Amino acid sequence: MSDDNAPPADQSPAIRIMAMPTNTNASGDIFGGWLMSQVDIAGSIEAFRRANGRIVTVAVNEFRFIQPVFVGDIVSLYTKVIKIGNTSIRIHVTAYAERNRGKDEVHKAAEAEITYVAIDENRRPRPIETEA
Numbered sequence: 862m863s864d865d866n867a868p869p870a871d872q873s874p875a876i877r878i879m880a881m882p883t884n885t886n887a888s889g890d891i892f893g894g895w896l897m898s899q900v901d902i903a904g905s906i907e908a909f910r911r912a913n914g915r916i917v918t919v920a921v922n923e924f925r926f927i928q929p930v931f932v933g934d935i936v937s938l939y940t941k942v943i944k945i946g947n948t949s950i951r952i953h954v955t956a957y958a959e960r961n962r963g964k965d966e967v968h969k970a971a972e973a974e975i976t977y978v979a980i981d982e983n984r985r986p987r988p989i990e991t992e993a
């Protein structure tokens with residue numbers, strides 16, 4: 862996984878969201894599970910689009926918390942398709958936390974790889990069409 866700290870300039874995030882006081886743990890820091898949830902949502906948006914329909918998360922293959930997220934940070938999540946199998950699709954997600962807005966302070970907060978499976982109306986895996 863790359864150590865590049867800057868978000869990709871030529872890409873729009875799948876999600877941009879502010880970390881709120883309700884997302885904190887008992888110590889007052891942003892709860893890791895909140896960030897994992899945002900990462901899963903961002904990955905699922907990309908997977909749904911590419912699989913052209915309903916998908917489910919089958920595995921979190923890798924998840925790394927790199928820097929903490931604080932209340933008030935703007936978290937931007939960028940996605941990239943890593944691999945498309947028969948019914949599965951693996952997505953790389955990077956989360957950046959923008960702090961002290963207007964001061965160009967951005968931290969890479971987390972990186973993850975998540976696998977989704979395209980499913981049919983019976984919740985069974987369905988093939989993902991290959992792009993022409």
Ligand SMILES: CC(C)(COP(=O)(O)OP(=O)(O)OC[C@H]1O[C@@H](n2cnc3c(N)ncnc32)[C@H](O)[C@@H]1OP(=O)(O)O)[C@@H](O)C(=O)NCCC(=O)NCCS
Binds near residue numbers: 919945950
């Ligand atoms: C996802 C689900 C439909 C897969 O059903 P299954 O009968 O196990 O399907 P398969 O064994 O045929 O695997 C389907 C694909 O997933 C991939 N896969 C399965 N487990 C995996 C894992 N741990 N890591 C990566 N890929 C995995 C398989 O390699 C296969 O990919 P391919 O078709 O591209 O080769 C089923 O396990 C399920 O419904 N799980 C619950 C999903 C869910 O509710 N997620 C939200 C949790 S809150």
